[in-house]
Amino acid sequence: MKNAKLWTVMAAVGVATMFLAAGLNAGTTMPDTVKMEADYEHTKGIVEFTHHKHTSEYKNAKGEAITCGECHHDDKGKPLADLKEGDNVQKCFECHNKPGELKGKDAQGKPDSEVIMYHANALHGNCIDCHKDYNKANKTKAAPQTCTKCHPKTK
Ligand code: HEC
Ligand code: HEC
Ligand code: HEC
Ligand code: HEC
Numbered sequence: 001m002k003n004a005k006l007w008t009v010m011a012a013v014g015v016a017t018m019f020l021a022a023g024l025n026a027g028t029t030m031p032d033t034v035k036m037e038a039d040y041e042h043t044k045g046i047v048e049f050t051h052h053k054h055t056s057e058y059k060n061a062k063g064e065a066i067t068c069g070e071c072h073h074d075d076k077g078k079p080l081a082d083l084k085e086g087d088n089v090q091k092c093f094e095c096h097n098k099p100g101e102l103k104g105k106d107a108q109g110k111p112d113s114e115v116i117m118y119h120a121n122a123l124h125g126n127c128i129d130c131h132k133d134y135n136k137a138n139k140t141k142a143a144p145q146t147c148t149k150c151h152p153k154t155k
Helices: 002-026 051-056 119-138
Strands: 034-036 047-049
Touching: none
Parallel strands: none
Antiparallel strands: 034 047
16 A cells, blocks of 8 residues: 555656656747647637747738747846747746736726736737737738637637
8 A cells, every 4th residue: 555655746746857857948948839828727718829930920010020028028128039949938827927817907007017917918928019010010810809710719
């Protein structure tokens, strides 16, 4: 009985180590697509973000290729202009670490610097702002602005 328990603990430690190793690698590999599922309970469908298409095919509102620094920045919010493939990149949630979205009267009167620390506010700020500018500049709707175009309906 005691031995069986010990094995369970050892197996758990082994699995945890594997996950940790994978986690460390994940920071440097440029993903093709990212399942946007930060570590908190989600109320909306999980967004599939096409990282590769955004960095190789799509253009920003000025018609230029989208650079890493338009989405990734440092601990002061300064764009990481020299970021390149293979660099270690932090997840948005490492800094924008308040779970979910702050909106309506919960957000009223709060400084922008506090509101932006909510994860969904940061993501929406980055993703939707560019999409809006792009659509406006190109008179199109190609870049999604409505909820269900990004969050698939769950039921
Ligand atoms: C349009 C926005 C956007 C652009 C442009 C962009 N990224 Fe990303 N990148 C993201 C998002 C969003 C994630 C997922 C972060 C998360 O899960 O919190 C990500 C994830 C990553 C990851 C994995 C990080 C991890 O810990 O798993 C790497 C590495 C990365 N990007 C590198 C780059 C590089 C290098 C460039 C420029 C060639 C670039 N990105 C351009 C938005 C972008
Ligand atoms: C190392 C910490 C850190 C990481 C990682 C980080 N941010 Fe930020 N972010 C900040 C700080 C600090 C600010 C500035 C807040 C202020 O101006 O008061 C900021 C500001 C922002 C803003 C508002 C200003 C702007 O640029 O429009 C958005 C949107 C944003 N971040 C989105 C993201 C997204 C999306 C990711 C992941 C791809 C990310 N952040 C990763 C720290 C971080
Ligand atoms: C700097 C500009 C920019 C940023 C930032 C950006 N996008 Fe986009 N995105 C585009 C453009 C442009 C298109 C449309 C390209 C086309 O179809 O012509 C697009 C298309 C999309 C599409 C539909 C097509 C596809 O590839 O699935 C989704 C979904 C999407 N973006 C999600 C996101 C998410 C999620 C984020 C934030 C993590 C994000 N985008 C950030 C520019 C941007
Ligand atoms: C351009 C794509 C895009 C659009 C449009 C969009 N979102 Fe999001 N949203 C995201 C991303 C990316 C996240 C971050 C999810 C993650 O990484 O965990 C997010 C997170 C959220 C979250 C927190 C996570 C959760 O599931 O509870 C809520 C709530 C949310 N969005 C609601 C909305 C609503 C409501 C709308 C329409 C008014 C909307 N979103 C439109 C991309 C989008």
